[in-house]
Amino acid sequence: MTGxxxxxxxxxxxxxxxxxxxxxxxxxDLLQFLAASTRSGAIRIIRERENVEGxxxxxxxxxxxxxxxxxxxxxxxxxxxxxxRGTFFYLPGIAPLETTIGLPxxxxxxxxxxxxxxxxxxxxxxxxxxxxxxxAYMEQVARESTDVMNDLLEISGIDAVVVVGRDGFVIESAxxxxxxxxxxxxxxxxxxxxxxxxMGTELNINCFQxxxxxxxxxxxxxxxxxxxxxxxxxxxxxxxxxxRHKTKKLFQExxxxx
Amino acid sequence: xxxxxxxxxxALAKVTVQSDEHGLIPEYEVLVNLLPVSLLNTxxxxxxxxxxxxxxxxxxxxxxxxxxxxYHTGCGIITSEIFNEVVMPMVTEGEKDILRGAYAAFTAWxxxxxxxxxxxxxxxMIIRAFDYYEADNQEGGLRAYMLRGLNxxxxxxxxxDPYPDGMNTFVCKQTKGIEAGDAYGEFVVTKK
Numbered sequence: 039m040t041g042x043x044x045x046x047x048x049x050x051x052x053x054x055x056x057x058x059x060x061x062x063x064x065x066x067d068l069l070q071f072l073a074a075s076t077r078s079g080a081i082r083i084i085r086e087r088e089n090v091e092g093x094x095x096x097x098x099x100x101x102x103x104x105x106x107x108x109x110x111x112x113x114x115x116x117x118x119x120x121x122x123r124g125t126f127f128y129l130p131g132i133a134p135l136e137t138t139i140g141l142p143x144x145x146x147x148x149x150x151x152x153x154x155x156x157x158x159x160x161x162x163x164x165x166x167x168x169x170x171x172x173x174a175y176m177e178q179v180a181r182e183s184t185d186v187m188n189d190l191l192e193i194s195g196i197d198a199v200v201v202v203g204r205d206g207f208v209i210e211s212a213x214x215x216x217x218x219x220x221x222x223x224x225x226x227x228x229x230x231x232x233x234x235x236x237m238g239t240e241l242n243i244n245c246f247q248x249x250x251x252x253x254x255x256x257x258x259x260x261x262x263x264x265x266x267x268x269x270x271x272x273x274x275x276x277x278x279x280x281x282r283h284k285t286k287k288l289f290q291e292x293x294x295x296x
Numbered sequence: 297x298x299x300x301x302x303x304x305x306x307a308l309a310k311v312t313v314q315s316d317e318h319g320l321i322p323e324y325e326v327l328v329n330l331l332p333v334s335l336l337n338t339x340x341x342x343x344x345x346x347x348x349x350x351x352x353x354x355x356x357x358x359x360x361x362x363x364x365x366x367y368h369t370g371c372g373i374i375t376s377e378i379f380n381e382v383v384m385p386m387v388t389e390g391e392k393d394i395l396r397g398a399y400a401a402f403t404a405w406x407x408x409x410x411x412x413x414x415x416x417x418x419x420x421m422i423i424r425a426f427d428y429y430e431a432d433n434q435e436g437g438l439r440a441y442m443l444r445g446l447n448x449x450x451x452x453x454x455x456x457d458p459y460p461d462g463m464n465t466f467v468c469k470q471t472k473g474i475e476a477g478d479a480y481g482e483f484v485v486t487k488k
Contacts, residue, residue: 184479205301205396207411209424210480225302232297265414296414 056128065094065118066147066280068126073099073143074276079130086123094118095134101146103138111138116150116157119283147279155286183295186288187212190270193284195277197256201296202227202267209296215271217256223269227260231267250278261289264296299386299393301411304400307382324372337433340441355441359468362445370449371459373401391454392417398450399423408443413482418455423447425481431474438473440481451485464488 060083068081078097083106085092092106094115104115139146183201190199191213198213200220206228211220234246251258252275259278260269268289272281313321320327343354373379374394383397392415399411410425423443425431430439448468456462465488472482 203301203396203411203413205299205393205400205411207301207396207399209411209413225300228298228300228302232300236297 055130058126060122060124060126064280065121065126067277068128069094069096069101069143069147070276072096072128077128077130078133079128080132080134082127082129083118083121084125085121086125092118092121095132096143097133100142101139103134103136103140112146112149112153115139115146116153119147119150119280120154144275144279148282151279151283154283158286180294181291183210183292184212186292186295190285190288190292193281195272195281196270196285197273198271200224200269200271201263201292202269204228204231204265204267209266215256217273218258218271223258223271227258227267227269231260231262248282250275259285263289263293266296268292297386297388299383299396299400301396301400301403303386304383304397305404308378308401308404311378324369324376326369326372328369333429336429336442340430340433340439341435344435358441359445359448362442363449364445366446366449367452367459367463370398370446370453374398374453395421395450395454402446407446410443410481419487421447421451421485423483423485425483426474428474428481431481433475435475437476438470439475440470440473440483443481443483444468444470447483447485 065081065083072079072081073096076098080096081094083092083094084090090107092104092114094104095102101115104111104118106114106117109117141149187199187201187210190196196213198211198215198218198220200211200223201209202224203209206225208221208224214220230251231246231249234249238244238246246262249258249260255273257272257275257278258269259272259281260267262268270281270285272278313323315321315330319329321329340358343358344351347354374397379397379401383394383400387393387397392412395415396412403409403411408425408428410423410428412421413424414420414422425440425443428440429442433439445468448466451466451468452462452464453459456465466485467488468483468485470481470483472478472480474481
């Protein structure tokens with residue numbers, strides 16, 4: 039499967055190689071680190087319990103191909119992004135026999151997240167309970183918005199979370215950012231989102247779903263939550279892919295409060 | 297486009313008001329005055345302390361006073377020249393935007409830093425406030441009588457029969473309060 043004959047895939051490499059546990063670092067963080075240092079090679083991942091093995095091949099900031107068990111290409115790559123328990127090994131200098139992805143690391147992560155989103159939507163539809171008369175199913179009680187926002191703050195890379203009304207009223211905020219004045223952010227976001235929604239209406243391309251703004255000293259990501267807008271502030275774009283993935287369900291939960 | 301709260305606050309904050317020789321300010325078709333917040337809170341405390349066994353009646357009276365004041369002053373605000381000039385050009389969502397403008401005006405004049413969290417037109421509204429008259433009054437429980445009356449009045453003005461026939465259509469309950477140890481005050485307006 040690899041271009042380096044006789045590479046020791048069956049056994050872990052020696053102790054000098056970069057390796058570690060996925061409980062300490064995520065695959066996206068690892069890939070972004072290796073891409074930033076223009077490394078080439080492969081990451082071998084062994085998932086705990088199921089003992090499934092995966093490989094991600096990359097070359098100087100580009101993901102070339104991936105395989106997770108029987109899944110190959112983007113499917114396999116997306117599956118591995120969801121693995122949070124297991125061991126990884128960096129194998130320098132290994133090249134794949136074929137390129138099945140061929141995208142820059144950041145782009146590949148975003149593509150994989152879209153794929154994971156679609157998968158979870160299908161799963162949610164399949165698992166939706168059928169409510170009949172007299173059914174014991176009850177709607178889950180929504181958590182307080184403050185609890186959901188505190189969970190958002192737990193995600194690595196997020197400095198502050200703010201929920202803003204369409205008029206710019208700062209409804210709630212959590213965390214703090216030394217780079218951004220939260221009140222000013224509320225007013226600015228309301229203006230920006232209004233403009234963007236007007237553009238969406240003019241172009242007849244539906245409502246806005248996501249907005250990312252990268253500034254020199256901060257990145258702001260925002261999404262509509264109910265009738266309001268939620269925004270998170272992060273120092274840079276390096277963790278944006280994983281943040282987007284991890285915040286998805288929490289934003290959906292937050293929408294129940296607004 | 298919708299009403300941009302910050303623009304309203306900035307525009308209204310520039311307006312200067314002048315009281316007459318009696319200390320009364322003729323604004324919004326009523327006479328308003330400028331008194332310390334502690335005066336209202338002291339009156340409230342004394343009333344409640346004077347007849348603790350009639351707490352419910354006293355609370356209802358305080359809310360009613362705020363409601364009647366809010367209903368007439370609120371109508372004056374949303375039909376005033378300055379509101380027409382500053383807020384109305386931004387109104388694209390009818391009553392919803394007028395309410396947004398009204399809460400921005402509230403904030404600009406220091407009555408309460410408050411705004412709309414959720415609004416189901418003509419049915420339900422949730423308001424949050426971070427600074428209001430009774431916020432510092434930690435004598436016990438939820439005590440934002442002024443805002444309860446005003447929220448109810450504003451929703452009546454927006455969605456009940458036209459002024460002055462729409463009184464008493466909606467009711468406002470307080471669910472959280474800074475005075476009770478919460479991070480903010482929260483108010484839910486629903487049909488009576």
